[in-house]
Amino acid sequence: MDGYTISVLSNIGLFAFLAISAWILLIAGEISFGQQAYFAIGAYSGGIATAVWQWPFAAGVVIAVALGAAVGALVAWPTMRLSGLHYAIATLAFAELTRASLNVFTYRRDIEGFATGPDGANGFGDIRWVYEAGIEPGAYLAIIAGCLGAVIGLVALMSYGRGMARLRIVGEDPILAAMQGLSVTRTKIAAASLAGGIAALGGALYAHLATYIEPAQFSVMTGVHALAYGLIGGLGTVLGPILGVLIDIGLLESLRVFAGYRMIVFGGLVVLVLIVRPRGLLDEPTMRRVQAWLRR
Amino acid sequence: MLTLENLSKHFGGVHAVDGVSLTIHEGEIFGLIGPNGSGKSTTVNLITGLYAPTTGTVTLDGYDLTAMAQHERTAMGVARTFQNIRLFGNLTVAQNLWVAQNGHEQRRAHFLPRWFKAGGEHSPDIDELLKFSRLHSKRDLPASALSFGEMRRLEMARALASNPRVLLLDEPAAGASLEDGQLLAERIRDVRDRGVTVLLIEHMMELVMGISDRIAVLNFGRKIAEGSPAEVQANSDVRAAYLGSKHKDEELIHA
Structure with a gap:
């Protein structure tokens, strides 16, 4: 693979984490415009762990996931009382709060003669662990793919057990779900925590590939894209949001034909899919047909 | 009582x-x-x-x-049916009953929920309820595909499924x-x-x-x-x- 292909595939992989994160909340019946905040939390905490504290990479990823999951649960605790538009606005507000906080967050230490760490709006550079360890871009792509595989595996495990059924049921009708004896509160907090952890995992991987991050990268548009990926790709399977990322980054951004028109084409595509297939290309009826076909 | x-x-x-x-x-x-x-x-x-x-x-x-x-x-x-029918339209008839039967049991599963037991909608209890509500032939249809009267019967069966x-x-x-x-x-x-x-x-x-x-x-x-x-x-x-x-x-x- 040439360098360009590897970088496109890496980007697809990284955005897939964010898309799956937003997709999980869509399944649970919530529209979140704020998953980029957890991506940022993962990027910053993972970066601080390896660049400032000089921890090993794996430890940085673990702390990022743990922090993302913890903050996700903490934010869900008050916001799960909200639904629909109110929830969407609350998540948007939280994400902007996070970005604004990172704009003034400075935490620098002297590492080998250089001041290293987040420096407010100037960003956070020198997250060099991957390069110092001599990991080639191709090998890092394999790491991204492995982590993504683990996330997909986790969701598959949840579909095999009861986890996904719980999420879908609560998402479809929370009142009825409670009447079936399911704790809506606990389910929603668990979903938000899972979504936060997955986005943070993507963020930590992103920070180490980019080596430089700044608050402006985690803007509302990033979150809107993450949400749109699931809506385009479909809510019937975890492959839906990944399909969405493939369409946007794989086709629209990477093919030169669309050059300056990418956002216009993407926006039009979102509108079209929402009209023709409100629950995305790979929606639940499609997946039921696929499953029935596989069983034969 | x-x-x-x-x-x-x-x-x-x-x-x-x-x-x-x-x-x-x-x-x-x-x-x-x-x-x-x-x-x-x-x-x-x-x-x-x-x-x-x-x-x-x-x-x-x-x-x-x-x-x-x-x-x-x-x-x-305590179980109920709703004046304006509420069912999980995306789930099949049998799955609607399965959810009702198993939702509240999770409280009693003390430490590990029974994660690896999907496909439990083929239980004798559910078969009995399906027969009771004359929905046996529709068990694998999505609930949204039922007629109005069938939906009402499913609602009552579902309420009974939680025992x-x-x-x-x-x-x-x-x-x-x-x-x-x-x-x-x-x-x-x-x-x-x-x-x-x-x-x-x-x-x-x-x-x-x-x-x-x-x-x-x-x-x-x-x-x-x-x-x-x-x-x-x-x-x-x-x-x-x-x-x-x-x-x-x-x-x-x-x-």
């Missing part, structure tokens, strides 16, 4: 339910009737925990349910014809014969009067009568509530 004591729900200045006390005995079919807006559905929502009461308590077998969340009350044995002590039926005959109503009466008796106490909220008088052991009448959120169907029918306050107040008519004539 199910006891409401001085139960009230005020929405701002509106007293939707106002100091209602009721005792429903084990194994009976108890009818709750009243004109539109008299507080019947609000009472159901107070019993199931959808609303928190302004004052008063709900107890089941001596356990105070008042502070419990909805899902905890389900585990205690309740008391079943609240919120206008089960809404949208049904008179003949359907007679079939429904038989089904409700069948449910009672399974050992489930029934609280029936209904507009269709033939149905309520025909099968209820006792009846309470609500008007403007207050209980105005309670007793056997015959006693309630003979009650002058009940007649006034349904046919309009005699005194008011006289006032109009004299005015």
Whole structure:
């Protein structure tokens, strides 16, 4: 693979984490415009762990996931009382709060003669662990793919057990779900925590590939894209949001034909899919047909 | 068995339910009737925990349910159907029952939930319920593909799947014809014969009067009568509530 292909595939992989994160909340019946905040939390905490504290990479990823999951649960605790538009606005507000906080967050230490760490709006550079360890871009792509595989595996495990059924049921009708004896509160907090952890995992991987991050990268548009990926790709399977990322980054951004028109084409595509297939290309009826076909 | 004591729900200045006390005995079919807006559905929502009461308590077998969340009350044995049918349209008929059967059991799974037991909708209990509600041939259809009457039957089967002590039926005959109503009466008796106490909220008088052991009448959120169907029918306050107040008519004539 040439360098360009590897970088496109890496980007697809990284955005897939964010898309799956937003997709999980869509399944649970919530529209979140704020998953980029957890991506940022993962990027910053993972970066601080390896660049400032000089921890090993794996430890940085673990702390990022743990922090993302913890903050996700903490934010869900008050916001799960909200639904629909109110929830969407609350998540948007939280994400902007996070970005604004990172704009003034400075935490620098002297590492080998250089001041290293987040420096407010100037960003956070020198997250060099991957390069110092001599990991080639191709090998890092394999790491991204492995982590993504683990996330997909986790969701598959949840579909095999009861986890996904719980999420879908609560998402479809929370009142009825409670009447079936399911704790809506606990389910929603668990979903938000899972979504936060997955986005943070993507963020930590992103920070180490980019080596430089700044608050402006985690803007509302990033979150809107993450949400749109699931809506385009479909809510019937975890492959839906990944399909969405493939369409946007794989086709629209990477093919030169669309050059300056990418956002216009993407926006039009979102509108079209929402009209023709409100629950995305790979929606639940499609997946039921696929499953029935596989069983034969 | 199910006891409401001085139960009230005020929405701002509106007293939707106002100091209602009721005792429903084990194994009976108890009818709750009243004109539109008299507080019947609000009472159901107070019993199931959808609303928190302004004052008063709900107890089941001596356990105070008042502070419990909805899902905890389900585990205690309260089940309901909805006036406007609520089903998981994306799930199959059998899966709808499976969810109801297993949702509340998770509380009892102490440490590890039974994660690796999907496909549990092929259980004998569910087969029995499907036969009971004559939905066996539809078990693998999505619930959204059912006819109106089938949806109503599935709702009742689903409520039974959680193995309740008391079943609240919120206008089960809404949208049904008179003949359907007679079939429904038989089904409700069948449910009672399974050992489930029934609280029936209904507009269709033939149905309520025909099968209820006792009846309470609500008007403007207050209980105005309670007793056997015959006693309630003979009650002058009940007649006034349904046919309009005699005194008011006289006032109009004299005015």
